[in-house]
Amino acid sequence: MARLIVAGGGGGDAVAAAVIDRALYGADDPAVVLTYAWDRLLVDPLPGPRGADGFTGLRALTESVYAVPAEAAPVAPGGSTLPRLAGELAHTFALIDPHHGVEGMIRQLEELIEHLAPTSVDLLDVGGDILARGDEPTLRSPLGDALSLAVCAQVSAPVRLLVAGPGLDGELPVEVLRERLGAVVRTLSAEDVAPIGAVMEWHPSEATGMLMATARGVRGLCEVRDAGLAIPLTDAGPVVHEADLEAAFRRNRLAQAIGATTSLAEAERHSRAICGYSEIDYEREKAAGLRDAAPFDPDAVLRQLARFAAEARARGVTHTTFRHLTEVLGLDGGHRTALRELLLGAHPERYAAPLWRL
Template structure:
């Protein structure tokens, strides 16, 4: 082992981080849609990640910690997720299945030890992985938030990683995979920041083969940012309708842009605030983030909502009717995500594989024209 990769955003970020890690590690073996995947040699890239997912996946508020899983493997590099791991009900997590379908070793980050505890955990992870660097990967780029963007949704988790890596004093760089694909900072704004911080030459481009290593995960996972990043790497261009908004896919969407840890912290007011206050709990960190950005991610998930009800929508009879229903809700765009497509059809995200089969699409997003 060498480099440690950290999926800074949780949710579906392990998928985009895996693509980035495989590209950087140069260990990919040939893999096609629905085919075999893996990396050469006995070692897999190590990807550390939170388990903090949208409420339709995990109905409990906030991230999950080690205490919320059974079946984790306690290894020198940390608490390793395997296909046999399970989130303790009523919590839910896609990480065990991702552990089966991504050619990386997934390690759980537990933010419930406070900022100092998270920093200590990352330091031990980096030491266990060997002499390489810590590579913080954020799919989309909200890790470079200024905290005042109208479309910002989730500033806390990325800021926690920046602050913890700074406190841990590890040799770290920040990688933005698919700038703008999370829809939280407009792509043109984000690219201006990256050009100022890193320069236009500080970039890399994963190949379609690297993206294909994540096909098994993308075939069922509701991630949208990682799906857009993979689609861009595979050559898709146009406007993609996600559940939240329409997002452009450009040549820039297919790149991984790099900057330094110190430069990223200087951009991110939440990361700086965390380093000043050293919160001892996740709730304290969330309170601080809310003071600085007006977004309290845990309180948002604690608000009472109507419990989800099983969908009674009939499965579409044919692909033509399904596309017409999807197109009617998508508007004037060229593509939609699998999550948007299932929602437009009145179906839960768990039926993504069936919808993909119906539409005859094996790529990360679905073409409408």
Template sequence: MKRLLIAAGGGGDPITASLVHTALHGPDAPALVLTYAWERLVVDPVPGPRRVTDFTGTVRVGPELALVTPTTAPIAPAGSLLPRLSGELGPQLGLLDPYDGVAGLARQIAAAARWCGTDRIELVDVGGDIVARGDEPTLRSPLGDALAVAACAATGIPTTVYVAGPGLDNEVPLPDLLPRLGAPAFALDAGRTRRVSGIFDWHPSEAGALLVAAARGIRGVCGTRDAPRPVLLDESARNVHRLSLRQVLALSPLARRLAGCTGLDEAEAVSRAVCGFSEIERERRRAAHAPTPSAPRTPRDAHAVLARYTAWERAMLDDGLAYVTTRRIVEDLALTAAEAHALLATLRATEQARRVPPLWRLATEPARAA
């Protein structure tokens, strides 16, 4: 028997699902994590989630279930980090294709349960937007989570929902979120994060990185790239809350309204009615207005990049930040891959121990190039 987990929102949720699985069942328990290939424009320039047909090299283990392996590859122009992630995580990864709506997802989940030989589902979300009402002004990406909730309900298979790192996705304000979640079921600790220790060197999930940082005892205010405000890492940030599927359905109008939905276009229309927006439409607009790729610029030398970083670091400290994510550094400074590699190597070598995996500590003394 394999445990069956569902990464509710795609992106970094498979990493969180793996952490929760390890905490619940141990690192060696066989498991399958179903996840969307919905990795946002920072990874995939094509708006919306990908279908199974957008990949080569998936492993079909049934008409409704395709596995992602390290030899799987997205078909250009699509992009995906799932193949690489499949080689780093303990559980196997399976693709969720939402284009046939809740009905299609329910068939895929039921097929996965049969393949795993299990009669239970564990649905995992990092941050807590899975219990969003839909009217939160900072809500950005509720649709994938709500589709997963509605699909699990449609299967009739008993489902437990786990919300890890409340508020770390910066979508539902923490004072509103915590009463919906109730008391934590358990807390993640550093020992549960060893397997994913190197993933955030290349994976852009900021909520996942913050969860791992909190589990490792990092405390303070952290600046992220994909959030409207800084995140406070305190003791509660490593907590995992357990809810029944019934509780989550009662909290999520979007999930309830999606029941019976037979297509992704229909799901978008429901999201507009409940939340006032479709996140896929937002992605389409962002992709349409993305700057045209320009000719490669001349790389900046290491001293110029470091000087730029030092000025930026001072501004971040003035804003009250103590830590930042790798993504925040790379995107704020518009670094090429080579520039980022050189800068981060310099920061790792500083005496002030700026690297506190998976985050970076802002320091009052400027770093110096080797």
């Protein structure tokens, strides 16, 4: 029987959806995962999400929903992790395209529900920023989750809201999230996340990487993002909760404001009015400021890493992500694999999969 999981923020949420689907239901008959193609600039140099016209080789599922198979490819110069993800996992990854706003996304989701007749529809968010009001100063990426929340709250089918790893996205404090979370659905174990280990060797998601690490028992303080945000790795990290979807929608000012939008640009205008910014604007500014990265010099990288590690340890930091290291060391996304191989070769004992122990 078909199941459908909406990856609320795309990217790492799609990976987490595959993990949680397998943990809850087993490896047989994997769910369809509906997700954005919205990768960070280390992967995709173009700001914002890719639509269906941003790929070649998609497979039509309905009139307006396409699966992203392994043979699909992003149209240059765009990038996407979805084709490789489809090649390594048994799940079907369907593309949700927000360029026609929430109304267009509702149409896509309802078409897919009619096509699949799923036994369940879950909306998944890693970290919990989907439970925000939408205007908190600590939020960094509210738009994608608000779009997904607005869609799932209005679609003509029951949807269960799941939050994995509360606080791991660094957007809302765990103390705030705690009162908004419901029953525990699953506490992920090392066995649960083992099948995804190979994916996390290359996938850049930081929140899902920390979700996997905490399921393996990693504890400490992890520094992430270009801004160097410190995220506690605690026993709450691998826990998956249910939450009240209707209450989340009523609380989220941004989700309510964009509920009848017909374009992504319109949703962005609401985000600027309510949050003071659009995360796509941030991506545009960052993309415009990107410079050519320095050549990959292993000796220079190791020297820089030693300085960074000493400074981070002085701040109480115990772990970091390879994505953060790539940015701290001034490397581009194409150097991430080389950096990982260099560090694993030099200090294999510091690898706390998929994080790096300082």
